[in-house]
Amino acid sequence: MTITTIKKQTKLKKLRTPNQKRLRIIVTGAVQGVGFRPFIYRLATELELFGWVKNSTQGVLIEVEGEHLKLEDFLYRIEREKPPRASIQSLESVYLDAAGYQDFQILESKLIGEKSAFVLPDIATCPECLSDIFNPLNRRFRYPFTNCTHCGPRFSIIRALPYDRERTSMAGFKMCQDCAREYRDPKNRRFHAEPNACPVCGPHLELWNPEGKVLAAHDRALFETVAAICDGKVVAIKGLGGFHLMADARNGKIIQRLRTRKHREEKPFAVMFPNLESVKECCDISKTEERLLTSVESPIVILHQKSGVSELLA
Numbered sequence: 001m002t003i004t005t006i007k008k009q010t011k012l013k014k015l016r017t018p019n020q021k022r023l024r025i026i027v028t029g030a031v032q033g034v035g036f037r038p039f040i041y042r043l044a045t046e047l048e049l050f051g052w053v054k055n056s057t058q059g060v061l062i063e064v065e066g067e068h069l070k071l072e073d074f075l076y077r078i079e080r081e082k083p084p085r086a087s088i089q090s091l092e093s094v095y096l097d098a099a100g101y102q103d104f105q106i107l108e109s110k111l112i113g114e115k116s117a118f119v120l121p122d123i124a125t126c127p128e129c130l131s132d133i134f135n136p137l138n139r140r141f142r143y144p145f146t147n148c149t150h151c152g153p154r155f156s157i158i159r160a161l162p163y164d165r166e167r168t169s170m171a172g173f174k175m176c177q178d179c180a181r182e183y184r185d186p187k188n189r190r191f192h193a194e195p196n197a198c199p200v201c202g203p204h205l206e207l208w209n210p211e212g213k214v215l216a217a218h219d220r221a222l223f224e225t226v227a228a229i230c231d232g233k234v235v236a237i238k239g240l241g242g243f244h245l246m247a248d249a250r251n252g253k254i255i256q257r258l259r260t261r262k263h264r265e266e267k268p269f270a271v272m273f274p275n276l277e278s279v280k281e282c283c284d285i286s287k288t289e290e291r292l293l294t295s296v297e298s299p300i301v302i303l304h305q306k307s308g309v310s311e312l313l314a
Contacts, residue, residue: 020098022051023071027078028059029089032163033120035149036060037106038191039083045186047074050101055109055162059089065098085123085150085296106192109162119155119163122240124298126151128189139178142219143199148189151296156240157195165194176201234258255312268314270300282308 027036032055040053044064049071051064064074075093082088125133129148132140140146147153157168165171175183179198182190190196197203199218206214207221216224228235229246232254237244245262247254249271259265273279276294283303285293292301305314 019067020065021068021071022063022065022096022098022101023075023093024096025062025064025075025078025091025093026059027062027088027091030085030087030120031060032161033154033158033194034085035083035189035191035193036086038149038186039081039086040078041104041106041191042186043074043077043081044104049074050104052101052105052107054107055164057161063099063101064104065101071095083149085120109164119158119161121155121297122153123151123296126296139200140198142222143202144205144222145195145197145202147193147195147197149191149193150189152193152195153240163194168194170195170197170202173197173202234261249310249313252310252312255310259312268302271309271313279303282306 037053037055037060040060040062044051044053047066047070049064049066051062053060053062053064055061064071075091078091079088125146126148129140129146129151132138133143133146135141154163157170159169159171160167175196176198179190179196179201182188183192183196185191204218205221207216207224209215215221225235225237229248232248232251234245234247234254234257237246245258247258249255249269255269258269273282276285276290279285279293283305285303289301289303292299
């Protein structure tokens with residue numbers, strides 16, 4: 001045991017050259033659930049820096065060491081190249097003596113301290129994940145829970161800070177080998193994507209009748225739900241953040257029935273369209289409204305209707 005300790009200490013001393021420094025960084029803001037730790041990992045390994053990064057209850061903690069000029073470049077590029085969904089509120093850094101790190105790692109989160117980290121809202125499915133969902137050759141074909149570090153649920157699934165899988169509603173779903181491989185691959189956009197899942201290991205769809213009996217599951221549940229809507233029925237769909245009552249927006253009779261059931265005499269209903277072109281067929285849309293509709297937040301946007309929309313909707 002004594003000999004092993006001496007060897008380790010000797011090896012670390014060799015790494016502590018006069019040109020090496022250690023940089024400790026605390027980043028606060030919307031930096032959890034946006035691919036920030038994978039970004040830091042890739043940036044550090046590109047610059048051949050050693051150390052670690054981890055989530056904390058305040059934000060993200062980083063320790064990185066190497067040549068001073070590379071550390072300065074690292075610090076500068078964090079703000080300049082941060083993930084598009086990230087928002088940095090503050091970045092505090094201090095230089096310390098080198099500790100002798102031999103690689104760069106993403107460590108388990110730190111749970112101590114007052115909880116002040118920002119939790120992002122759910123992010124609309126990104127184009128890459130949509131491509132996976134609609135590709136018959138992809139293993140996530142027609143899988144509605146597809147996500148990556150650029151998109152997917154955040155606020156709706158978190159149970160506690162820091163934002164890690166074991167503190168979300170995905171804790172009960174163990175990743176299969178393929179998903180775990182993506183999760184560990186720094187070159188994959190699902191690298192440390194906490195809600196990562198697929199049809200093999202993740203949640204799945206079920207269609208229930210009013211008594212709670214399962215009528216269909218997986219793809220069949222999706223097809224039968226579409227058929228029910230087309231048949232003039234109201235379907236309650238459990239989304240990430242609650243239930244959505246859905247009906248055919250072209251069916252005046254069912255819209256009126258929905259208004260009666262919800263005691264909603266005049267307030268407009270939200271209408272879903274498959275794409276921007278179909279929105280333009282029914283509504284006048286400005287450039288600003290178009291940007292809002294196609295943004296990552298995908299909010300509900302109030303538009304001036306043109307034609308093809310029932311007056312009972314609004």
